[in-house]
Structures are given as structure tokens and as C-alpha cells.
Amino acid sequence: MAVAGATLFLLLLTLLTTTYSATIYTGSITPIYTTTHFLLVDNNGVFLLSINRTYTAAILNTQSTSTFYLVIYHSATHTVVWAANRNTPISSSGEIRLTFNGITIHDDSGEQIWSTPAFNSSVASLQLLDSGNLILLDRFNKTLWQSFDYPMDTIVSGQKFPVGGSLISTNSPVDFSDGDYTFTVTSSDGILRWQNLTYYSLLMDSNSIKNSNQPISYVMVNGSGLYLFGVSDIAIKVTITPAAADSDYRILKMTNNGHLVVNTYINNNWVTIFSTPSNSCRPPARCGKLGLCSDSGCSCPPGFRTDPATRPGCFLSDNSLSLPEPCGDETHRRSNSSEDFFYVPLGAGMTYIPVDFMDPVKTGVSLSTCKAICSESCSCLAFYYGNQSGSCNLIENHLGSVVSSFGNISDNKLGFVKTVSSLSLSRNQGNDSGSDFPVIGLVLLPASGVLAISIFAILMNRRSKHNKMKPNSKKLVDNYSDDLELFSIAGLPVRFDHEDLVEATGNFGTRIGSGGFGTVYKGVLRDKTVVAVKKITALGAQGKKEFGTEIAIIGNIHHVNLVKLKGFCAHRRERYLVYEYMNRGSLDRTLFCPGPPMEWQERFEIAVGTARGLAYLHSECEHKIIHCDVKPENILLSDNMQVKISDFGLSKLLSPEQSGLFTTMRGTRGYLAPEWLTNAAISDKTDVYSYGMVLLELIQGKKNCVQPSSHNSGNASTSAEGHSSVSSGSQNHPRARAFYFPLKALEMHEEGRYLDLVEPRIASRVTNIEAEKLVKVALCCLHEDPSLRPTMANVVAMLEGTLPVGEPRLECLNFLRFYGRRFTEPSTVGTGDEVEVPSGFMVVTFDSSSPSASPNSFSYMSSQQVSGPR
Structure with a gap:
């Protein structure tokens, strides 16, 4: 009986000191009060209403999982405007407690996970106002704490949002935890950020008007607009066009997709009447990691692909490379040398918007220096390099999406994404796993033993060499x-x-x-x-x-x-x-041989792939590399139409500061740029010329230079890596007339007859626009003046549509008329007759034993050139 009496006493004491209730209060609650969602389940979690029932305080479950938040929402629409424990949700049995010390939230175990700060006075009541403000008052009705001082992603009409404060987006409409986007008020503007990187500001919006130079004190939204107030005046006003039947009640919200919006309450619903930025591609996570954002939606930059299992975002097309994670990732731990990293270009015009709001880590540096800075920083995942200023901007910790240049975004910066080779990673993994025993062994051995082993190894090595x-x-x-x-x-x-x-x-x-x-x-x-x-x-x-x-x-x-x-x-x-090994061999084997013709899309992809490879050699390696022998024989193919440039045996390295003069002539007849034949400097634009010649051959499906020959067809040609190729016999028929295709391409361009240049077997499946694009790019590459030829990076951009196709300059292509006339004159081909050539030039007959030469082949070069190295 004594035990039962004690138990009853304790139960009565608990009921007197703590109220467990499913009652819905209006206006206010006094301590001591404790509740859970489980106790409020019949009330849908509601425990407090404002006087006019405009706003509701509740323990709310926003999704099917057992995650609950203490929230305030707009009663009519259930739009949540504030959450207390946004990053630490509780279960249905987690407790909300109101005591004389304030509000606390506890999880299932009773551990406190959120609370209001400590006060000098005791709490007398908790009130929910019709403005949506949840406040704690003392017995003198003095406000001790208010939710308006701790906004989540939203402020409501009349709420002052002070300078230095931030609205942090939610992860999703049902996940209230901190998202990636923030709106922060500074003393001079309202700034939109993603992962702490600025990508927009209110003053950039066309609706924003700077009213005074006063420092901003706070932001407020109301029935007349959105304002950034100074001490005594409006500093910035954002003009908002009211909607039909607009109300005076509005909210300002930082959305989880990176836009700052103003919503108004009309006909029992929230309607968006203002949204900034207006361009949907400005928020950096719009298309996920390295996704390419455009008006038509999301895609991937050249060299990247989507992964349907993990969309949105893009991944490297080359499976031998992968994207490292920032500091702490295993890749960076193992890759302790800058040589372990490789940089994939994003291509011309691919802009990363936050770069325009960054200060470069260095200016006036070379591309290789910028790469080294990124390689040495484990937080660096990519960088942008300014060609003109030598600026180096690091993209650290997070990678967002890229866009084609627009607005006031500067176009002179080139982006490079850090990657790591899977081979390097596996090599480092092997070193890690295999190094433990030797290291331990050396530590345990005495110094004399280590010395003896070293001497023995040296002697054995010398003996082996001697034998x-x-x-x-x-x-x-x-x-x-x-x-x-x-x-x-x-x-x-x-x-x-x-x-x-x-x-x-x-x-x-x-x-x-x-x-x-x-x-x-x-x-x-x-x-x-x-x-x-x-x-x-x-x-x-x-x-x-x-x-x-x-x-x-x-x-x-x-x-x-x-x-x-x-x-x-x-x-x-x-x-x-x-x-x-490339199992389809070289391009000439497929392009020039009898059999089914290559389709246009195949040819186009080969053109783009070759251009990308050359662009990498010219501008994205640590030192500039000039191939010097770009031709179909050095373009290799695989069954899945991977395109790879081969044979760098003729290439020369140039630092960015060098002009690059070669002392010996190199290359292949038919692809040599005019500067080889004069005393002009050889540069990366020499490869551009050769590429233009290859592009013309892709268009027509046969060699640019066709000459009469008494030899039968089928003579084997050779490719760089030895993948055999065969020349087209029909082009070398004894009765065939000499033919110089670049001249025909120029003439057809002048007449606008681009389809006449396409191989007849596929011409019916090609549009004039498609043919025009490749012909114009090819002719731009053939300009006699190297400075007027596009860079290979710009060629890639023109082919992919991120840059407009250039217009060939006819005055810089007139030399093709001279070459063409001399090439096709019957009296000068295979007869031994003298050829009339310009002053300072002579005809040179190449040795027929050369792999790239044929009988009676010729080219024009200066007499000074053939006398020996310059």
C-alpha cells in the first residue's frame, strides 16, 4: 500500500507541474507546456494559432519519412515561413517544451537539439502574432526573443531583415535543412550566392533603382514593393508590377533553385509577382555539376557526358580520367605531384558565372603557372585563365554548371577542369599497398645492413650490365x-x-x-x-x-x-x-577506300574530335605543341568512332613566350601551309592550315590533290601508328585529269553551291546549311596569312555552335587559284616541262620513296628553303 500511494503521489505531482494536452491555443501559451506530434496527431500537429488565425504554429511532418519540425505556416495555404529545428528534425515522439527559461526541442532520447538563448528575465508567455512572428514575453510584456530575428528562407510583409543577415534556401520543398543558395544583405546591395560564391546582385536587376548612397540598414517587403532602407531614406527600390487583385500581403523568399522571389496572396493562393535573376541559367547549380545550361535546357560540354543514374550533372567521356573530390579525398591524398593531374578544357565561350565575381589568385602569370597553382591546392577543382590579363581564378570545393557566354560576362577566360588519370591513381594505390613491408624492413634493419644491401645491389647491377x-x-x-x-x-x-x-x-x-x-x-x-x-x-x-x-x-x-x-x-x-590499338586504323583507310561511304554525321564527329585534340595540343598543354603533320593517315579511329590524333614524332614544344621558328622543313605534301614555302614563322596556325585541308577531304571523300598516274591503284599507304591505309585507285587512273579540290571549294563558296562539294554518294542526306558550315570553317583555316586563321579552340567552338562560323576572306584565298591553275595544267604534270612560277620559287619533285609522296608529286617552295636549314 505504501508503494502504491507513493506512485500515485508522483503521478499527481507530474500532472500538476506538466501539461500534456492536445488543446489548440489561440494567441498565447504560458509555461510550463510540453507536447509532441504524437499527442497532437488529431490536430495535424497544430498547437497554437494567431488571434485572427492568419498563422499557425505546429509540429509538422513535410514528407513520408519520420522527420518533424517546429514551424510557423500561413494557415490558408500551409506555406511554411519559419522552422526552428530546420537542420535537426525530430520524430513524432520528440518533445517541444516551453519553460520559464524559453523554448527547447528534444529528441527521443531526451537530448536537447535546439533552444532559444538564455534570458535575464523569466518567460511569462509564448505568443504567435498575426504578422507571423513568434515571440517570448516576460511578465512586463517585454519581448525577450522573436522568430523574426532568425529567418529561414522567407521574410513576410512588415518583417525587417537587417544588414548582414542571410536567407538560406531549403534543400527542397519538403527538406528544410540548409540549401546551397543564400540571399545576403550588405551595406551596399543584396547579394545572391551559391556555395558562398556570388553569382548575382539586386542592383543587376533592371527593376532595381538606386535611390541614395546611404548604407543599407535593412530590407523590407510590403504591399507597395521591395525596399532596401538606409538610416533615413530608401537606398534601393525594386519596382514590382502588381498582379490583378493584388493584396498588400507579400513574402520574399530565397528558393531552392537559386531565385529570389516576391509572392502575393491572391484568391487563397500565393502568386509570384517578381523573380530575379530573370535568366534561368544564372544559378550555378541549374544543370548540376559541369552541366551546360542554355535556353533550351541542360546538356553537357564537349568531352563530357550525362549519367542517367545520377542526373543532373555531367561526367568525363574519357573513362580513363575522373573528377577528383576536394580536400580529404583519397585521390588528392595519393596524388602528391602536379604531374598526377590533367586538365580538360571546357572550350571557348563556356563561362562559369561566379568567376566574374571573383578576385584572381594571381595576375600576369602563364597558363602553366595557373595549372601548377591549381594542382598544388587540394581544394581546387578547376580554374579559369585570362588570355589577355594572365589572370588565374581558382574554382574551389564545389563545381556548378557552365553556360555559353551572355550578358556582361567576359569572354576572354578559358576554363580547365582538373582530372586525375585512373592509371595514375591505380599506380599510386599499388605504391601504397606495396610500400608497407619494405619501409618497415628498412626501419628494422641496422644501418650497416642497409649499407651492405645497397652496395650489393649496385655491384649486381654493374655485373649484369657487364655480362x-x-x-x-x-x-x-x-x-x-x-x-x-x-x-x-x-x-x-x-x-x-x-x-x-x-x-x-x-x-x-x-x-x-x-x-x-x-x-x-x-x-x-x-x-x-x-x-x-x-x-x-x-x-x-x-x-x-x-x-x-x-x-x-x-x-x-x-x-x-x-x-x-x-x-x-x-x-x-x-x-x-x-x-x-585503334582497330579501324587511320582515317584515310576508311575515307578513301572502296566500300560504303562514311555518313555525314560520322565525318562531322571526326572533324570535331580532331579539332579538339589539336586545340588541346596548342593551348591546353603545359607547353604548346605543334603537330606539324596533320593528315588523315595520322587520325586514327576505333569501332565506336573514337577519334585520336597520332604520331607526335614531328611535333615541337614551344613555351607560351616563344614565337616558334623551325630550322628544318617537315610535314606532308598537300597539307603544308604556305609559310613552309616562304621564310615565315611556323606556329600553331600551321596545323590549322593542315586541318583545313583534312576538313575538305572529309567533305568530298577523296584526296584534295588528284594527279594522273601510270601506276595501278591499291598501293598501300601508311599511317602513323602503322595502321595500314590504301590510296584510292580510281583517282589515279592514267586518263584522269589533275584536280585541285581547294580551288573548287573556293569557287563553289563564291557561288553558294556547297552541296556540290559533298561526296555525291551521301549528298542527298546532307543539308546545304551543314555543308556550308564545314566548307566555311575549312576555308577560314586556309587563309594565306596565318594571323587570319582561327585558333583550333575557335574552330571547335564554330563547329559546336558556340561561336558563329567565320566568313572566309577571299583576298586571303587567292593563292589557291594560282596553286590550282599550276596544279591542273597538263603541260606541267609528268612531262618534264618547265613550270612558270613566281619569283623566288621553284618546283621541287619529292622522292617517290617517301611514304607520303607519289610519282610526279610537287609543291612550291622558296629556293632559299631547299638550300638547307635557315
Whole structure:
């Protein structure tokens, strides 16, 4: 009985001190009060109404999950204007407590997760006003705390929003936690930010009027407009056109899609009467990570693709590269060298809007310096480089979407996205996993033991080398020195043993072609990877130089449109390069051979892919690289129409500061730019000219230069990586007339007859607009003055439609008329007759043994050029 009496006493005491009630209060509640959503379930969570029932306080569940918030919402529309525990929701049994100390919220375990601050006076009541303001009062009716001082994403009519405050968007309409967008009031403007990056301001809106220079004190929205007030006057007024039957009651809201809106209450509903920014592409997360935003919607920039499973956002098309996460990510921990990172260009005109509101980390620096700064910062995920100013803007921690340039966005900045090679990552992973035992072993060994092991290893290495050398074999000694010099080149790719390549190629039994520096064989490595192994046969002094260039440069270049160098081998005086294998061979094999023609879309994709690869070489590598031998034989294809440029053996490295003069002539007849034939400087625009010639061949499906020949068709041509190609025999029929297609392209352009240039077998499936685009781009690339040719980056932009197609300048193409006339005159081709040429020029007949030459082939070059290097 005593126990039962004690229990009853405690129960009565609890009921006297704490009220558990499902009563809905109007106006105010006094302490002590405790409730849960479970107790209020019959009231839909409601426990307090304002006097006129305009606003409601409730414990609200906004989605199907068990997440509840203490909120205030507009009674008629259930529009939430404030939430207390927006980042820490509770369950249906979580408690809301009103005590003399204030309001507290507790989770299931009773742990306090939110509270009002401490007060000097005791709380006498909790009131909900018809303005939507929830307040705590003391016994003298003095306000101790109010929800208006702690806005969420919304302010209501009459609510003062002070300078320094921020409206933070929700993650979604049903998830009240902090989103990525904020509206912040400064002393001079209202700023819209995403991930703390500014992307817009109120003064940029055409409806904003600066009324005075007074510093802003607070923002208010009411029935007459949106105002940013100074101390004694309106600093900024935002003009809002009222809606029909507009009311005086409005709310200002930062939406979860990045827009600041004003809504008015009409006919029992909220209607948006103002929204800024007006351009839907300004909010940086509009199309997700690296998505391309346009008026027509979201897509991906060149070189990127969507992933239906994780939309929105874009990912690299090249699966061998991936996007690293910011600091703390495993990729950055393992990639402790700037050489582990590669940078994918976003292309001309691809703007990242927050960049225009950033201060550059450096100005007046080179592109390579800006890349190095980004590589050394684990928070840097991309950067924008200003060509004119040398400015370097880092994009850190978060990547949003990009847009084609618009408005006042500056167009002279180029964007580069940081990526990491999966090969580098796996290599570093292997180093991590394999380094533990050796490191521990060295630590445990005494110093004398480490020294003994080191000396033993050196002696064994020397003995091995000595056993491979015959006595008095000076040549082998020289080769050994050459190898040591070769291996000192920084950044070499994987070195294969000669025995590995013998095994992979079946003792070099499957020849697939030959290039200017040797023969290429098909091989299969032990991991079943199919490769093309180029054996460098014409080494010599220049060959060694070219070999060193290829392995040191190509081995560290990673781009979806450039052939990958997997490794190399240096065996005595023999040199080998191991490339990825492209199973469709070179472009000329598909384009010029009998069989079904390539469709126009295929040709267009090849044109774009080739342009992207060249643009990367010219402007996005640490040093500028000029290919110098752009031709169909050096453009490789795979079954899925991947396009890769090959054979960098003729390329030269240039720093951004160098003008780039070559001392020897190089390249292939038919693709040589006019500057090769004069004493002009050779630059990246030389590749642009060759690309223009290739583009014309893609359009017509045959060689630009067709000459009569007494030889039969079917002579094998060669590609850079040895993928065999065949010349078109029908073009070399003995009775065929010499033909120079670039001249015809110029003439048809003048007449607007672009479809006449398309290969007849596919012309019916091509529109005149499509043909015009490629012809104009090609002719712009052929301008005689290199400075008037577009950059390859601009060629990419024109082909992809982000830049308007340039208009060829006829006065800069007149040289094609001279070339064409001389080329097609019957008396000058294969007869031995003299050719009348301009002063200072002569006709040169190329050696027919050259892989790219044919009998009676010729080109014009200066007499000074043929006398030797400049």
C-alpha cells in the first residue's frame, strides 16, 4: 500500500507541474507546456494559432519519412515561413517544451537539439502574432526573443531583415535543412550566392533603382514593393508590377533553385509577382555539376557526358580520367605531384558565372603557372585563365554548371577542369599497398645492413650490365650511355622489356603498317591488352631526338582525342613505342577506300574530335605543341568512332613566350601551309592550315590533290601508328585529269553551291546549311596569312555552335587559284616541262620513296628553303 500511494503521489505531482494536452491555443501559451506530434496527431500537429488565425504554429511532418519540425505556416495555404529545428528534425515522439527559461526541442532520447538563448528575465508567455512572428514575453510584456530575428528562407510583409543577415534556401520543398543558395544583405546591395560564391546582385536587376548612397540598414517587403532602407531614406527600390487583385500581403523568399522571389496572396493562393535573376541559367547549380545550361535546357560540354543514374550533372567521356573530390579525398591524398593531374578544357565561350565575381589568385602569370597553382591546392577543382590579363581564378570545393557566354560576362577566360588519370591513381594505390613491408624492413634493419644491401645491389647491377657487353664493344658502351641519358627524361611512361614485346607481337610477325620513323606491329600484352608497337628503324641523330620527344611528351598527355602512349622499350640501338590499338586504323583507310561511304554525321564527329585534340595540343598543354603533320593517315579511329590524333614524332614544344621558328622543313605534301614555302614563322596556325585541308577531304571523300598516274591503284599507304591505309585507285587512273579540290571549294563558296562539294554518294542526306558550315570553317583555316586563321579552340567552338562560323576572306584565298591553275595544267604534270612560277620559287619533285609522296608529286617552295636549314 505504501508503494502504491507513493506512485500515485508522483503521478499527481507530474500532472500538476506538466501539461500534456492536445488543446489548440489561440494567441498565447504560458509555461510550463510540453507536447509532441504524437499527442497532437488529431490536430495535424497544430498547437497554437494567431488571434485572427492568419498563422499557425505546429509540429509538422513535410514528407513520408519520420522527420518533424517546429514551424510557423500561413494557415490558408500551409506555406511554411519559419522552422526552428530546420537542420535537426525530430520524430513524432520528440518533445517541444516551453519553460520559464524559453523554448527547447528534444529528441527521443531526451537530448536537447535546439533552444532559444538564455534570458535575464523569466518567460511569462509564448505568443504567435498575426504578422507571423513568434515571440517570448516576460511578465512586463517585454519581448525577450522573436522568430523574426532568425529567418529561414522567407521574410513576410512588415518583417525587417537587417544588414548582414542571410536567407538560406531549403534543400527542397519538403527538406528544410540548409540549401546551397543564400540571399545576403550588405551595406551596399543584396547579394545572391551559391556555395558562398556570388553569382548575382539586386542592383543587376533592371527593376532595381538606386535611390541614395546611404548604407543599407535593412530590407523590407510590403504591399507597395521591395525596399532596401538606409538610416533615413530608401537606398534601393525594386519596382514590382502588381498582379490583378493584388493584396498588400507579400513574402520574399530565397528558393531552392537559386531565385529570389516576391509572392502575393491572391484568391487563397500565393502568386509570384517578381523573380530575379530573370535568366534561368544564372544559378550555378541549374544543370548540376559541369552541366551546360542554355535556353533550351541542360546538356553537357564537349568531352563530357550525362549519367542517367545520377542526373543532373555531367561526367568525363574519357573513362580513363575522373573528377577528383576536394580536400580529404583519397585521390588528392595519393596524388602528391602536379604531374598526377590533367586538365580538360571546357572550350571557348563556356563561362562559369561566379568567376566574374571573383578576385584572381594571381595576375600576369602563364597558363602553366595557373595549372601548377591549381594542382598544388587540394581544394581546387578547376580554374579559369585570362588570355589577355594572365589572370588565374581558382574554382574551389564545389563545381556548378557552365553556360555559353551572355550578358556582361567576359569572354576572354578559358576554363580547365582538373582530372586525375585512373592509371595514375591505380599506380599510386599499388605504391601504397606495396610500400608497407619494405619501409618497415628498412626501419628494422641496422644501418650497416642497409649499407651492405645497397652496395650489393649496385655491384649486381654493374655485373649484369657487364655480362651483356662484349669485351672491347665500344658501340654497346655508347648504347648503354644513351639509355642512361634517355632514362633521365622526366615523366617517362612504363618501360617494357624487349622480351615482353617479342612475346606480345609473336616475334614481330603481324605487321600492320609503317610510318616515317619505322614499322608498326600488332601485339597483345600479357593482360590481353591489344597494342600497336612501333619499331623505330630510322633512328640516327634526329631519330633519337624524336624518340625522346615522343616518350617524354606523349606519355604525359591525356586527352580523349589523342592517342595514348602506353610505354616504350630501349633495347641496344633499337627503340620501340607501345601505343593503344585503334582497330579501324587511320582515317584515310576508311575515307578513301572502296566500300560504303562514311555518313555525314560520322565525318562531322571526326572533324570535331580532331579539332579538339589539336586545340588541346596548342593551348591546353603545359607547353604548346605543334603537330606539324596533320593528315588523315595520322587520325586514327576505333569501332565506336573514337577519334585520336597520332604520331607526335614531328611535333615541337614551344613555351607560351616563344614565337616558334623551325630550322628544318617537315610535314606532308598537300597539307603544308604556305609559310613552309616562304621564310615565315611556323606556329600553331600551321596545323590549322593542315586541318583545313583534312576538313575538305572529309567533305568530298577523296584526296584534295588528284594527279594522273601510270601506276595501278591499291598501293598501300601508311599511317602513323602503322595502321595500314590504301590510296584510292580510281583517282589515279592514267586518263584522269589533275584536280585541285581547294580551288573548287573556293569557287563553289563564291557561288553558294556547297552541296556540290559533298561526296555525291551521301549528298542527298546532307543539308546545304551543314555543308556550308564545314566548307566555311575549312576555308577560314586556309587563309594565306596565318594571323587570319582561327585558333583550333575557335574552330571547335564554330563547329559546336558556340561561336558563329567565320566568313572566309577571299583576298586571303587567292593563292589557291594560282596553286590550282599550276596544279591542273597538263603541260606541267609528268612531262618534264618547265613550270612558270613566281619569283623566288621553284618546283621541287619529292622522292617517290617517301611514304607520303607519289610519282610526279610537287609543291612550291622558296629556293632559299631547299638550300638547307635557315
